Amino acid sequence: MLNTKQKTLRRFWYAIMPMEHLADGPKPFTLLGEKIVLFLDGEGKPAALEDRCCHRTAKLSTGWCKDGNIVCGYHGWEYDRTGKLVMVPQFPERQAVPNARTRGFHAQERYGQVWVALDDPIADIPDVPEDVDAGFRRIPQFYEHWKTSPFRLMENSFDAAHIAFVHRNTFGDINDPVPEQYKIEETAEGFTASVRQEVVNPAHAQKITGEPAGKTMRNMVNKWYVPFYRRLDIEYPSGLRHIIFNCATPIDDGNMQLTQILFRNDTEEDCPAADLVAWDEAIVREDKDMLECTDPEVVLDLKMRTELHMVTDRPGMIMRKRLLQVFHDNGEEEYVEGAAPVLAAE
CATH class of the missing domain: 3.90.380.10 (Naphthalene 1,2-dioxygenase Alpha Subunit; Chain A, domain 1)
Known part of the structure; x- marks a missing residue:
């Protein structure tokens, strides 16, 4: 199993970083090979977008936050928490902002951490009642x-x-x-x-x-x-x-x-x-x-x-069985890189 090849893994929540890390502006992260940027919106809630401006592909994580949006540090293009382009500073007031966006991902706070799911989640973040x-x-x-x-x-x-x-x-x-x-x-x-x-x-x-x-x-x-x-x-x-x-x-x-x-x-x-x-x-x-x-x-x-x-090793063997079943239930098989070596029979 190679994580980046299993699309089903994109449908789970993952802890990305402590909320406090976003207090001073956007932060980059790589999740399942996907380059993302995290920032706080106008309500102080975490947001996650593709770390790529749709103008000249600059990383949004090199920019800053403004009124709950994220601003690209290259030309100042501004995006809301969903990834929608909301402002182009070079355009006059009479020129409409293009209907464009960068991809947005699911984000929420739990246990003091920012959690992200790249695709629609199929399970919740595990509950810890002691929290x-x-x-x-x-x-x-x-x-x-x-x-x-x-x-x-x-x-x-x-x-x-x-x-x-x-x-x-x-x-x-x-x-x-x-x-x-x-x-x-x-x-x-x-x-x-x-x-x-x-x-x-x-x-x-x-x-x-x-x-x-x-x-x-x-x-x-x-x-x-x-x-x-x-x-x-x-x-x-x-x-x-x-x-x-x-x-x-x-x-x-x-x-x-x-x-x-x-x-x-x-x-x-x-x-x-x-x-x-x-x-x-x-x-x-x-x-x-x-x-x-x-x-x-x-x-x-x-x-x-x-x-x-x-x-x-029984716990690990059960994990293998259950993950294979999850992949199967979501319409995919396990991806294995190359021809795996076979050990001698017992």
Whole structure:
């Protein structure tokens, strides 16, 4: 699967950037290979257009905002939030503005982020009820570029077998490489994977978890939403909840953006946000280093046998099956680049 070749992926919402990044003017972004520009309209709501002026093709992201519209920095042509050309400064008042436009895309704010769908959405942004729960605080954690594909990150997020090895310096135990198996329940949006897992709580993490150092058992409910969203609810024995919500946004076929938000049922006085970001950053960095050395192209059809699998890979195998079904339901097949190598039979 190459993300830019799968038209159905254009019909989902993706987290693009924090709303605050638009406070000082338009910003460019590449989504599924599409060059877009984001800006705030007259009501302070996000808008997304093709990053291309229909006059001389200049990037609108090099311009500025004026009364809720975006102005091209080349000749001052002005567009509204839908992409319609509304003003040409070189025309006299008696000359009508041409009936022209640059393409507009769906945009909205959610969880403090700008979300964009390139085509008419077929699913909503996943709901995180803690965002409106007064007992929880929202902590933006990561907004960064990774040289891998969204599927690799999603699959890794449910791969319990990698913890003992990739995270041996944070919370994994390399001497205990066989993880507990997830209890998986498929849903209309994806699946829920639940497990009670024994892990290591390092001494320096006691403020994070509210529990003593050493081996500990944690309840974890990990949810995957088609295509590239994940919500991990970790319940520590102390009663603290550490809820991670992330979106793996496809930039192109070999690059993605990680947007990650944390929800906690404590206060800044209990545990500073900077400490929570630092704790999760150490873990995320271990994943990033490993995933960036994998092949970003993932073949979804298990019959093609481009990769071997084991029992703990079941979540990723379900992801493959479900994405193939989504593509099929929307009238397309998986795109695979070239002839994939075939591994030896078992």
